[in-house]
Amino acid sequence: MRNLRRTRDYLRMLRVFHRDSVRAEIAYRADFLAGLVMTLYWLAWAILGVALFYRFTDTILDWTFPEALTVLGMFFLMNGLRQFLVSPNLRQMAEHIRLGTLDYLLLKPASPQFLVSLRRFNPVLWPDLVLGLATAVTGAILYNGPPGVALLLLFAVTLIAAVLIVYALGLTLLSLLVWTVQADGLDDLITAVFEVGRFPVDFYGGFVARLFTFVLPVALLTTLPALALLSRLSLAGAGIAMAVAVIGLVLSSLLWRIALRSYAGASA
Amino acid sequence: MWQTYRGLLVVSWREAMAFRAGLVVYLLSTVFPFVMLGVWLTVSRQTSPAGLDAEYFVAYYVVTAVVNQLTTVWVAYIWDREIRLGGLNARLLRPRDPVHHLLCQELCRRALAGSVGVAALVVLLVVVPGFRRPGSVAEAALAVLAVLAAFALKFLMASAISMLAFWLTQVGRIYMLWWGVGFFLSGWIAPLATLPEGLRSVAELSPFAATLATPVHALIGELPAAEALRLLGVAAVWILIFLVLYRVLWRAGLRRYDAVGS
Structure with missing residues (x-):
């Protein structure tokens, strides 16, 4: 019962935070358009x-154009999510540390992790999210017709896993920020890493493909959900994605706690 | 004038050096050419796209990354900010046209950021004997000239478009629209040879090819001297056009700016 109420409180805060971000942007309506x-x-x-690429060949390593289009759509969706969620909170956190306002945040009766990682959104990115998803689905329909319910469920699982991984990456950067203080460099780095997700990870071949599947899980963000949408992914594949997401979540929360413990405060 | 430039260059170099800690991260974030290289290598294992081979693609994209570091200008954002937010006022009080300081800053930033890439390229040329390179000293000289022309053209294009900030508020976006076309026609996305035939000739006559494809091809020895001279001629015409455009807009803009301020 108590847990339920807490969850409701957090969901309400999340809604308020998003509304707050939208209001800050709505003043620039022309900008949004x-x-x-x-x-x-x-x-x-x-x-x-x-x-x-497809001017010269019909398939690249068994990927046809509609399939590559699905991955590209996922790239717009996930890259949009990065700019929607990770970048604004990273900038906000850098402000907090520089100005010492992080100390006030830690006094509030809510989880500090929640307050720094989900406080700011950039609603200008909504079109990227919607158009990205639309492109991915279009690619899948061109490839093998409208997807069925079971397939969409599998896709939803991989999509949730991908969103959690983006969150975990963002939280990792927020933790690193406690030590580095500079947000720009970290943001540049994650932007560059995401860029790899633009194409199916197999396209890079061998070592690079493995690097971006297992070490830096970019493949899990774009290629894997695309595979699910194209009904080329097994149930086990989706399970592995979810497992990686949960492990990433746990590890990044752990890192956040270590970072917070090493944070001496602005007044100390 | 020389005295002024020496002073400005010393100051600008110190400003650029303050940025050197972020340099590693900045260089690491040049991923796009290598992503494209990865895909073209895979494609070229299956077929020979537009008659190009793996060796060509490696040379093309490595040199593209280096030329990009040497010629990327940020001056558009600086102009836009200064004009829109009024930072220009303080600059106009000084006896010299602000463009000289901006040019020096840009030169120093490029020298610093580009030095890593140039060093890497020199090592590659020494260690890998098969790595593509200009065929003769004359071609090498033309390649250096092409890089300088690319820098000049990018600086003037950015400046000319930025001058619209005297009249409009969304100049950043206009600049992005301009470069959306440019990414394709300059050879940043892919070598011009992979574009459809008609588009390719348009690209070569556009101002964009001169900002990347021409210097890159000159540096990897894909341009015979005669061809290089022809493309440098195109570059020279565009440099002149954007120089005139920028100066005319600057004068007109300043008149309007005075009117707003007084």
């Missing part, structure tokens, strides 16, 4: 970029 146009523009160029 221009953002939508820009997303469409970049998406079109990205699709043309993939099409360039």
Whole structure:
């Protein structure tokens, strides 16, 4: 009963935080529209970029154009999520540390992890999320018709796993920030790592493909959910994705606690 | 003038050096050319796209990364910020046109960021005998000229577009729209040879090819001297066009800026 109420409290806070972020942006309504146009523009160029490879061959390592399109859609979705969730909180956290306001945050009667990792959103990225998902689904429909319910469930599992992994990566960066203080470098690095997710991970071959599957799980963010949507993924594959997500979540929370313990406070 | 430039360059170099701690991270984040290289290598194992082989792609994208470091300019964001937020006021009080300081800053930043890439390229050329390179001293000289032209053209394009900030508020986005086209026509996404035939000739006459494809091809020995001279001629025309455009817009913009301020 108590747990249920706490969960409800946190969900309410989450809603307030998002509304707060939207209000900060709504003043620039024209900006939001221009953002939508820009997303469409970049998406079109990205699709043309993939099409360039397929001028010379029908399949690249058994990936046809619609299948690669599904991965590209997942890339827009996950890269959008990174900019929607990770980047704004990273910047906010850097402010907190520089100005010493993190100390106040730690006094609040809610989980500090929650307050730093889910406090800010960048609603300008909503078009990226929606258009990315739409592109992924379009690719899947072009490949083998409208997906069934079972398939969508499997896709949902991999999608949830991917979202959790993005969150865990974001939390890891927030923890590292306690030591490095500079947000820009960390943001540049994760941007670069995500860039690899633009294409199916097999495209890079051998060592690089393994690196981005097992060490830096970018493949789990874009290639794997795409495979689920294309009904090329087994149940076990989805299970492994979920397991990695849970392990990532636990490890990153642990790192966050260690970081917080080493944080001496601005006043000390 | 020389005295001024020496002073500005010393100051700018110190400013650039303050940034050196972030340099490693900044260089690591140049991932895109290598991502594209990875895919083209896979494709070239299956077929020979546009008659290009793996060796070409490796040379093309490695040199693309280096040329990009040497020629990427940030001056558009600085102009935009200064004009929109009024930082220009303080700059206008000084006796010299602010563009000289911005140019020096950009040169120093590029020299610092580019030095790592150039060093890596030199090591590659020495260690890997088969790595593509200019065929003669003359071609090498033209390649250096092409890199300088690319830098000049990018600086002037950014400056000319930024001048629109005197009239508009969304210049950052206009600049992005411009480069959306540019990413394709410059050869950043893929070598121009992989584009459809018609698009390729458009690209070569556009200002974009001169910002990347021309210097890269010159550096990997894919441009005979005559061809290099022709493409450098195209670059020179565009440099002139954007120089005039930038100066005209700057003068007109300043008149309007005075009107707003007074």
